[in-house]
Amino acid sequence: MxxxxxxxxxxxxxxxxxxxxxxxxxxxxxxxxxxxxxxxxxxxxxxxxxxxxxxxxxxxxxxxxxxxxxxxxxxxxxxxxxxxxxxxxxxxxxxxxxxxxxxxxxxxxxxxxxxxxxxxxxxxxxxxxxxxxxxxxxxxxxxxxxxxxxxxxxxxxxxxxxxxxxxxxxxxxxxxxxxxxxxxxxxxxxxxxxxxxxxxxxxxxxxxxxxxxxxxxxxxxxxxxxxxxxxxxxxxxxxxxxxxxxxxxxxxxxxxxxxxxxxxxxxxLFPERRGRAGATVTLSSPTALVWRLSGGALAGWAVGGALTGILATTLSGAVRQITGQNPAVGQILEKIARAGSLDEAVITVFFTMLGILAACAAVQTVVHARQEEAHGTAEPVLASAVGRVRWLAGYLSVATWAVLVVVGAAVATGCLALAAAGGESELYRVVVVTGLGQAVAASVFTVVAGLVFVLVPRATIGVAWALIVVATMLGMFGPLFGLPEWATDLSPFTQTPVVAQGDTDLRGLWWLLGAVAVGGAAALALMRRRELTAGG
Known part of the structure; x- marks a missing residue:
C-alpha cells in the first residue's frame, strides 16, 4: 500500500x-x-x-x-x-x-x-x-x-x-x-x-x-x-x-x-442505461456526441446561471439597506464593479460571478476532450471519417453554446425578476449588456483551454482550472486586496462592458473578441498536426 x-x-x-x-x-x-x-x-x-x-x-x-x-x-x-x-x-x-x-x-x-x-x-x-x-x-x-x-x-x-x-x-x-x-x-x-x-x-x-x-x-x-x-x-x-x-x-x-x-x-452498482441498436439523429455527428456527453452538466450550470440572474436583480433592496448602515459595503461594490448606481453595481458584481460560472461550464466541456483522449474513447471516433480538427471543433462549439446557455438563463431570469418587481427600464439594458460581456469573457477561457489541450495535453485539466481560479481572484478579490489596477485588469472578467449612469463603457471588449477569434483559430490549426496522447 x-x-x-x-x-x-x-x-x-x-x-x-x-x-x-x-x-x-x-x-x-x-x-x-x-x-x-x-x-x-x-x-x-x-x-x-x-x-x-x-x-x-x-x-x-x-x-x-x-x-x-x-x-x-x-x-x-x-x-x-x-x-x-x-x-x-x-x-x-x-x-x-x-x-x-x-x-x-x-x-x-x-x-x-x-x-x-x-x-x-x-x-x-x-x-x-x-x-x-x-x-x-x-x-x-x-x-x-x-x-x-x-x-x-x-x-x-x-x-x-x-x-x-x-x-x-x-x-x-x-x-x-x-x-x-x-x-x-x-x-x-x-x-x-x-x-x-x-x-x-x-x-x-x-x-x-x-x-x-x-x-x-x-x-x-x-x-x-x-x-x-x-x-x-x-x-x-x-x-x-x-x-x-x-x-x-x-x-x-x-x-x-x-x-x-x-x-x-x-x-x-447502478448499471448503465441500455443503448439503442442504432444511433439516433442526435448522434449523427461528433458535435452531437459532445452534446450528449455534456448535456447533464450543462443543465446544472444553466440552473446556476438562472439563480444568479434572479439574485442579481432582487437583492438590491437588501444591499441598499446594508450599505445605508455601512457605507464600506457600497465602496467595495464600486471597486469590484466600477459601475454607477448601487443597482448597476449589484448587477455587475453578480454577473461577474455569472461569467465565472459560464467559464467553468466551458472549461469542463473542453476538458472532456482530454478525458476522452486519455481514456482511449476518442480513438475510435478519429479512426472514422472524423478528422482531428472537426473533432476538436465539436468541443469548442459546444463549450461556446454552454456559455451562451448559462448567460442566457441568467439574462432571462434577471429580466423576468425586474419585470415582476417593476424595476427601472434602464436596468434591463444593464442586465443584457453585462451578460453579453461576460459571455465574451467566458469564451476566452474556452479557447485558452483548447490551446492548452493542443499544446500541452497532459496539463489541460490543471492549467485550465487554475487559470479560472487566478482570474477570479484578480477580478473579484483584487480590489479588496488593494492590488494595483493593472493587476486586476489582467482578468478577462474585469474587461467586459458595463453600464454606468446610462452610458456604456466597452472597456476591453474588442481585445477579448480578438483573443477569442485568434485563440480559436490557432487551436484548430495546431490540432491538425497533433497526435493523440493517451494516459492521464
Whole structure:
C-alpha cells in the first residue's frame, strides 16, 4: 500500500497543493476584507442585523455567531473554505478509484498481491492526509494573521472535516456510477444540495435578541457544512460537530470498501442505461456526441446561471439597506464593479460571478476532450471519417453554446425578476449588456483551454482550472486586496462592458473578441498536426 500511496502523492503533486494553497490564501484574504471593511464592532453588528432581516443572504453566508473579528470571518468565509476542501477531496476520490478503472490502471494493480483492497485504502489515506494538511494550513494562516489559536484550529479542522466527509461521498459515488464523469456529477450535485440545505437551516433559525447570533433549525444538522458551522469557530469552539463529521466520513469510506467487494472490476452498482441498436439523429455527428456527453452538466450550470440572474436583480433592496448602515459595503461594490448606481453595481458584481460560472461550464466541456483522449474513447471516433480538427471543433462549439446557455438563463431570469418587481427600464439594458460581456469573457477561457489541450495535453485539466481560479481572484478579490489596477485588469472578467449612469463603457471588449477569434483559430490549426496522447 505504501507504494500505491507514493504513486498517488506523485500524481497529485500539483493539483492537491494548488487546492491547499488556494484555500489558505482565501482565509488570509478574508481577514484582510474583515479588517478593512468591518473594522469596528458596530460595523459588524449592523451587518449581522441587516442580514437577519433578509434570510436569502444566509443561503450564501455562514452562521452568525457574534461580532468578534474571528466570528465574523467564520460567518463570511467558512462555508467557502469548506467547499474548497469538499471539491478537492471528492475529485481526488473519484480520480483514484473510478478514474483508474476507466483508464485501465486498476486492472494490472488488482492482479498483483495488492489486490483490490490496497488501492482504495491508499486513496483513503491520501485523501485524509490532504484534508489534514488543508485544515492545518488554514489554521496556521489564521493564526499568522493574528487570530487566536483555539478558534483558528477549530476553523481549520471544520474545513478539513467537510473534506473528509466528501472524500467518503466521492468514494461511494465511484462505486455507484459507471463512469468518472457520472461519479463527479453525483458528488457535485450532492455537494450543492447539502450546501443549500445548510443555508435553509440557517435561514429558518432563531435570531438572538441582540441580532448577532442564530440558532439554526434542525435542517442544518443534516449537512456537513452545517456541522462545520455548528463548531462556531472563535465563539464556542466546539469540537463535537467536527468529530461527528469525521465519523460520518469514516463510515462512508467503509461503505465504499464494502460496495467494491461485491462488484466486478469496471462494473458499477447502478448499471448503465441500455443503448439503442442504432444511433439516433442526435448522434449523427461528433458535435452531437459532445452534446450528449455534456448535456447533464450543462443543465446544472444553466440552473446556476438562472439563480444568479434572479439574485442579481432582487437583492438590491437588501444591499441598499446594508450599505445605508455601512457605507464600506457600497465602496467595495464600486471597486469590484466600477459601475454607477448601487443597482448597476449589484448587477455587475453578480454577473461577474455569472461569467465565472459560464467559464467553468466551458472549461469542463473542453476538458472532456482530454478525458476522452486519455481514456482511449476518442480513438475510435478519429479512426472514422472524423478528422482531428472537426473533432476538436465539436468541443469548442459546444463549450461556446454552454456559455451562451448559462448567460442566457441568467439574462432571462434577471429580466423576468425586474419585470415582476417593476424595476427601472434602464436596468434591463444593464442586465443584457453585462451578460453579453461576460459571455465574451467566458469564451476566452474556452479557447485558452483548447490551446492548452493542443499544446500541452497532459496539463489541460490543471492549467485550465487554475487559470479560472487566478482570474477570479484578480477580478473579484483584487480590489479588496488593494492590488494595483493593472493587476486586476489582467482578468478577462474585469474587461467586459458595463453600464454606468446610462452610458456604456466597452472597456476591453474588442481585445477579448480578438483573443477569442485568434485563440480559436490557432487551436484548430495546431490540432491538425497533433497526435493523440493517451494516459492521464
Amino acid at each position: 505504501i507504494a500505491l500511496l507514493r504513486a498517488r502523492l506523485w500524481r497529485d503533486r500539483v493539483q492537491v497543493p494548488l487546492w491547499i494553497v488556494g484555500t489558505a490564501l482565501l482565509a488570509a484574504a478574508g481577514y484582510a476584507g474583515v479588517v478593512q471593511s468591518y473594522g469596528t464592532v458596530a460595523d459588524r453588528q449592523e451587518i449581522l442585523a441587516a442580514v437577519m432581516a433578509n434570510p436569502v443572504i444566509l443561503m450564501f453566508r455562514g452562521l452568525p455567531s457574534g461580532t468578534s473579528e474571528g466570528a465574523f470571518l467564520a460567518f463570511t468565509l467558512l462555508p467557502w473554505l469548506a467547499m474548497l476542501a469538499a471539491l478537492m477531496s471528492a475529485f481526488l476520490a473519484v480520480r483514484h478509484t473510478r478514474g483508474d478503472e476507466e483508464a485501465g490502471r486498476a486492472e494490472p494493480v488488482s492482479a498483483t498481491p495488492a489486490g483490490r483492497t490496497a488501492p482504495i485504502l491508499a486513496t483513503i489515506v491520501h485523501g485524509v492526509l490532504a484534508d489534514l494538511v488543508l485544515g492545518l494550513a488554514t489554521a496556521l494562516t489564521l493564526i499568522g494573521v493574528g487570530f487566536d489559536a483555539a478558534g483558528s484550529l477549530v476553523a481549520g479542522a471544520a474545513a478539513g472535516m467537510v473534506g473528509i466527509v466528501f472524500l467518503g461521498v466521492g468514494l461511494v459515488a465511484a462505486q455507484l456510477m459507471r463512469t468518472s464523469r457520472g461519479a463527479n456529477a453525483l458528488t457535485v450535485w450532492t455537494l450543492m444540495a447539502l450546501f443549500l440545505l445548510r443555508g435553509l437551516g440557517n435561514a429558518a433559525g432563531t435570531p438572538s435578541d441582540d441580532l448577532t447570533r442564530i440558532d439554526s433549525s434542525w435542517l442544518a444538522w443534516l449537512s456537513p457544512f452545517g456541522w462545520a458551522e455548528q463548531a462556531r469557530p472563535f465563539d464556542a469552539d466546539a469540537w463535537g460537530p467536527v468529530a461527528l463529521g469525521i465519523g460520518v466520513g469514516v463510515a462512508l469510506a467503509v461503505v465504499a470498501a464494502a460496495l467494491q467487494s461485491v462488484r466486478d472490476l469496471g462494473a458499477s
